[in-house]
Amino acid sequence: MNVLLPRLLRTGLEINDGFRSAKAASLCPFAERKTTITGRTILTTFFLAVFACLYAMASPVSAQQLPRENVIDVPAMGHGLCVSNVFQSGMVLQREKPIRIWGWAAPSEQVTVEFAGQQLSTIAEADRRWTVTLTALPANDVPQQMSIRGADASLQLDNILIGDVWLLGGQSNMEFELAKVENGNLEIVSANYPQMRILTVPYGQGPELQSGFARLHEWSDWFGRHFRKGEWNACTPEIARELSAIGYVFARRIHMASKVPIGVIDVSRGGTTVETWTPLPVLRAMDSEPTRARLAKFD
The missing domain is CATH 2.60.40.10 (Immunoglobulins)
Known part of the structure; x- marks a missing residue:
């Protein structure tokens, strides 16, 4: 099934049997995009959507039920x-x-x-x-x-x-x-x-x-x-x-x-430094200017 998407949908992608090849997005705001969509693509999208819904329902507590804090x-x-x-x-x-x-x-x-x-x-x-x-x-x-x-x-x-x-x-x-x-x-x-x-x-x-x-x-x-x-x-x-x-x-x-x-x-924990994994008394005992400077941020 071939569908010519409306001009408002400007994905810059051509879809063929589940595989996508990126095309350069046109600088013209009125350029049309031609997208080929197959039955396999529709089924794949459908099952992914169903899986996402089931996963969200299976979550013990949804984001909407809790404030944005611990x-x-x-x-x-x-x-x-x-x-x-x-x-x-x-x-x-x-x-x-x-x-x-x-x-x-x-x-x-x-x-x-x-x-x-x-x-x-x-x-x-x-x-x-x-x-x-x-x-x-x-x-x-x-x-x-x-x-x-x-x-x-x-x-x-x-x-x-x-x-x-x-x-x-x-x-x-x-x-x-x-x-x-x-x-x-x-x-x-x-x-x-x-x-x-x-x-x-x-x-x-x-x-x-x-x-x-x-x-x-x-x-x-x-x-x-x-x-x-x-x-x-x-x-x-x-x-x-x-x-x-x-x-x-x-x-x-x-x-x-x-x-x-x-x-x-x-x-x-992502982004942690080696000092993060070192006991504080050990860091305080180190004769190192960079270490002292880092500790000063906590004192």
Whole structure:
């Protein structure tokens, strides 16, 4: 089917059986553009539109429902008994290493943690912080539960696996999403790995060491929408779309080779400098004028 588009539509493109060849756009405002559109082109456009609508409806929270700012679901530190947000249902804990669990409670409150046949108790410090260290455990792909009890409250974390946990750090090359790489969609459609879990940490603010991170819908001015961050998720096609492409391919290959659960914690952030990844006390101890000048911006 050949269609001569109205003069108002000046695409400068000729479409033939799904392939586009760019043509130089005419400088004449009244020049006509001839575009050849086939049935294949119409079907492709239709299915892409349907897919976009379904993806938008599948999103747990649309951009229209939230203000254009970060919306916190679970704060970094709650009132009363709470655990660091790095510990959640659906997480992966490191195998064959002591497992340190920490959180906050009322000063002097006793906190008891039970997991995998172990039970440990501790007392919260004056700053509310408490910590217990469980003995090392072998890899285990059978989901387990962890209970955390205080004086008048308790927490339960479910679906916990034990395997290898990897940290992803770096700039935009690490942060770049799987959906945006060449042939990324071919990876996404088969990205069903229930024993591969991913946690994308929200962006930190300021140079000081932070005690934790919130679970939130993080607003991006660059993309004009929210991103769900701070949650452990099993790898599915829907989740894989927004994962680090490098992180996903790495985790998948390690998982398939080792045959143990894999956890990936993504803390990458585009445009960050090496100083961003260096502890502040280390930077202050450096005898370097460029470093001192950079630190002066924060002081």
